[in-house]
Amino acid sequence: MYSSNFNNLILNSDSYKTSHWLQYPPDSQYMSSYVEARKGDHDVVFFGLQAFIKEYLQAPITTADINEAEMVITAHGLPFNRSGWERLVEKHDGRLPIRIQAVPEGSIVPVSNVVCQIVNTDPEFYWLPSYLETALLRAIWYPSTVASLSYFCKNVIKSALEKSADSTDGLPFKLHDFGARGGSSMETIALGSLANLVNFSGTDSMTALVAASRWYGMDKDMPAFSIPAAEHSTMTAWGRERETQAYANMLEQFGGEGNLVAVVSDSYDLWNAIDNIWGDTLKDNVENMGGTLVIRPDSGDPAKVVCEALTRLAVKFGATTNSKGYKVLPDYVRLIQGDGINPQSLGKILDAVMNAGFSADNVTFGMGGGLLQQVNRDTMSWAMKASAICIAGTWQDIYKDPITSQSKRSKKGRLALIKDSNGQLQTIKEDELSSKQDNLLRDVYVDGTLLIEDTLTTIRKRTGW
Structure with missing residues (x-):
């Protein structure tokens, strides 16, 4: 047995x-590297650094970590820098002699700009x-x-509400996180679901609530909410012949003044459920x-199903026309599309909903794999690259510029992020900063200490809440 310790940073x-x-x-002596999203269809909403620092960078490296890492790495067939790690323990009590700068979490930054930068603070630890x-x-x-994807979705929904609804007040609850079971691990869900809560206030991922308390100061305030909801097992357990009783039980158990209850209604025949059970019996x-x-449909072509469901519900329950000229169902019935x-x-x-004459206010969405799992590093072409090195007291720019892929050309030098004269964010070299320009990269972590700790509430405000 070589190792069973996932918290050994040397092995991470x-x-x-x-x-x-x-x-x-x-x-x-010194190596400086930066992180950016090189390209993508959406602006970057920077998030997650504080969680990483609090979870992994505040505990000092120990001799036990070094011993364990040496055993694993040498058996793995590689050289091990034991003297370097021992020197870190001896000289810095195991605390990392590095400086991490970053934009404030929740900042909205166009792609191809620096969002984070790291450099060692002790020349012995250039590596x-x-x-x-x-x-x-x-x-x-x-x-x-x-x-970033969640923020994009929020703006799509916001635009639809501004076009077709009398109010955008419900926007924070218009995209509900259904992704907990589809994530690759509990930590994936902790980070991903929490990232969605930068933009929205609805989730069924309780791990995100723990993460918000653990990493982002939400130990006293509840960052997100949910409602009682049916799944197919609780509905089909009654049998097809007692579908009506199953639905009636949901209203009896969870109905009441101001309450919301979601009922999946496509176990057998969605149209029968809408027309004859909900809309009649x-x-x-x-x-x-x-x-x-x-009411939750859960199968079929989403655009067609949502539009037909709204049409059938309007026939059964009626609808009013709002100030924008779009139909709105009575307050006591709505639709959620999560498939x-x-x-x-x-x-x-x-677009289909509005083209059918209905307000976007009638529909809420649930998103799972499309939000938390159908992404990878290439979705926004994320990279961390070395851009400057100090050798014998002299800083030199370093970069890559592959002739076979210009998109992988990296930036040069110690970097800064500024607002230019037009108010646009721009990456420049740090030594090009004028006295009138503020570097939007701020020190977050220096020599083992977290310098800035933001709450989720503060981060949300940066995105325009």
């Missing part, structure tokens, strides 16, 4: 990194910033990608329960 890296300390030029690339880049790209129950019934939702389908469904 790619194997080939263990040999890199021998590959740098003689007299290397350390790049050694941390695997863990640091992974900590940033995933939650930032989810937050249980119509009085729905109208008089004092709360809101949210087949992704950033691309969302806009198509909303």
